[in-house]
Amino acid sequence: MSLLEVAPHEFRRLAAEVTEIAADYLSSLESRPVFPKTSGQETQHLFQAPLPEEAMGAKAFKYLHDVVNHSRAQNGRFFGYVLGSGEPVGAIADLLASVLNQNVTAWRSAPAAVTLERTVVSWLAEAIGCAGFQGSLTGGGSLANLMGLAMAREAKAPANEHGLAGKCVLYASEEVHMSIPKSVALLGLGRENLRLVPAGRDFRLIPAKLEKAIQADKASGKTPMAVVASAGTVNTGAIDPLPEIADIARQHNLWLHVDGAYGALAAIAAPDKFAGLELADSISLDPHKWLFQSLDCGCLLYRDASAAQRAFSHTGDYAKSLSSDPIEGFAFFE
């Protein structure tokens, strides 16, 4: 047995030790202050050290108590950062997921996990009234927003092969989450080409202002590409008027992405508030918020799988799938 391996009885002992630390934390969760008694100086003192020459061995487990005591306690009094409070059963499953260590990019490399991901994604789609949408779990809502806008770009002004050409513009309400301008920047579209359309006193995008902005851009030779609707916004939870926005997007042949990372899973409980969600081309969700899954668990849904393929598939020779079976051949959006 090599130094990297752990005998089964040792694995059981270590897992039991960590389970106790986690159970103690959960037992004390409600009485913990939402911000721990700590400071930058103290965390540096505790958690900074020179690169060690020797392995720490079991001593590493002692530090876990310090980690717990200098973490944010996410109990019922903690409302910061739009965070779900976590859900212990999912956390327990993460132990097994990390032991199995599957590469979930292709059926051949993770038969069970790839199939489960598809099932979960289709359940999420159906649960919010978008049955038939496909998609992918992601590292969070920000990444799902980036992917949705990458699909929009490749659908409306393809750039993957030849690069961006011309000035494309995108639209969102002034209440939009910062991940949207960040995505626009990363995609090379330029944040100045994201029009922040005024919202009303209810913090919802005003459709007439959207129409006006599109008209003005068209008149000046720009190419409208996509609209991002929020459902709901991070500051107030406002849900943009989805049917009206979808109507404008359809008339002008724009991609409609709905940023539902904060709110759209609430469509399970209050579908009427989210009427029009099913008109989107792509939707971002965050099961690590209102479905309480452990970080990170985001989700991108899209109406048309071939648009995802056009945006994302580009596989090296070494990773080409040689199977023609429709299930077993799945790899990298292909």
Add this chain to the structure above:
Amino acid sequence: MSLLEVAPHEFRRLAAEVTEIAADYLSSLESRPVFPKTSGQETQHLFQAPLPEEAMGAKAFKYLHDVVNHSRAQNGRFFGYVLGSGEPVGAIADLLASVLNQNVTAWRSAPAAVTLERTVVSWLAEAIGCAGFQGSLTGGGSLANLMGLAMAREAKAPANEHGLAGKCVLYASEEVHMSIPKSVALLGLGRENLRLVPAGRDFRLIPAKLEKAIQADKASGKTPMAVVASAGTVNTGAIDPLPEIADIARQHNLWLHVDGAYGALAAIAAPDKFAGLELADSISLDPHKWLFQSLDCGCLLYRDASAAQRAFSHTGDYAKSLSSDPIEGFAFFE
């Protein structure tokens, strides 16, 4: 107690049950076939079902045996997909990490975890001979490559605010990993603007060919932006001649990104083979490969933190940090 909460004794019982499943798997790991006896039809039969109306409760744990038996067993006979074989102690720590559920974007939201990430990143940098580099853990080497090239773009041909203008070109050997053309595409630069420079019979990029390609592009009015060196390549493990490439990059004022996802952590054991790594502007690593950490654990290192700030910082009002303490004020690359 709500339905979402789990009593401490129940948490302990469930964690012990999953620990047993994981320990049994680890005990049988060496004797398992590297590909499970399964088919697309069988995984669909096992893991697809209509969206349930009722919670599965404890029945969900029974399915974990099926998940294990239809997963890839990563034992010593499994060489596929450049995967590390996983490391059970790290997997156990993932249980606690998922229970603590920290948002590791800012010191204020995860004092211990943010400080630990900085420590681990600085250790990784020092271990491969790049002491002083800063960086970030990422969802994998592909994401680290994307971030490295996003930094290159913002440093050499800023596009975040105004969008891409002009034709920028990038260079890599013809042996480069597919994540590089994918990143170039996502950034809007166009895959056709990635020059695949010939490699020699040793599969290493030929510096004279790189120099020639840069000269040709300059002569035709293009703007050389960045070189990607591989250390090592995914197909053969070849390490590009880093000092010569760094010299050419410096002469032409190009960003030098080293894709070290597959190989660069081997610099811990064989530093001579990686001489010149410390001349890079950015480096991608994958602790989930040769450091055996559970998926996903990638890392981006960079020489100049202000370049990361220029590329990535753009924070919404609701998330602005109000602290002026240099440690406690850290948030989102700012």
